[in-house]
Amino acid sequence: MNNKTTGIIATVAAAVLCGCPGLFLCLFGALSAAGRGTFTSQFGTGAIHPLIGLGLMCLSVILIAIPVVVGFFTLRNKPAAPNNTTPIPPAS
Numbered sequence: 478m479n480n481k482t483t484g485i486i487a488t489v490a491a492a493v494l495c496g497c498p499g500l501f502l503c504l505f506g507a508l509s510a511a512g513r514g515t516f517t518s519q520f521g522t523g524a525i526h527p528l529i530g531l532g533l534m535c536l537s538v539i540l541i542a543i544p545v546v547v548g549f550f551t552l553r554n555k556p557a558a559p560n561n562t563t564p565i566p567p568a569s
Contacts, residue, residue, distance in 0.1 A: 484551030491544040499540030506533030 508514050509530025516523055 487551050488544060488548040491547040495540045495543040499537045502533055503537035506530045506537055509533060
């Protein structure tokens with residue numbers, strides 16, 4: 478497989494596995510930070526503390542940044558190796 482193809486596959490996989498959950502987590506964190514987050518359990522219902530929403534938003538930024546970093550490092554144009562065909566002069 479070509480290096481470019483491998484980079485595209487890695488970027489798409491990172492976007493699906495990290496980017497999409499990061500976006501959903503960002504939305505849930507924003508709702509929780511705004512005071513709209515609630516939960517229901519077998520013991521009753523309650524509100525999610527806004528600081529938990531801020532923490533989820535910080536985690537989502539990291540998850541969203543992972544596909545960007547993977548795409549940058551795998552799809553960038555790497556400089557070619559220097560072509561040293563000139564002979565090295567003898568040491569004096």
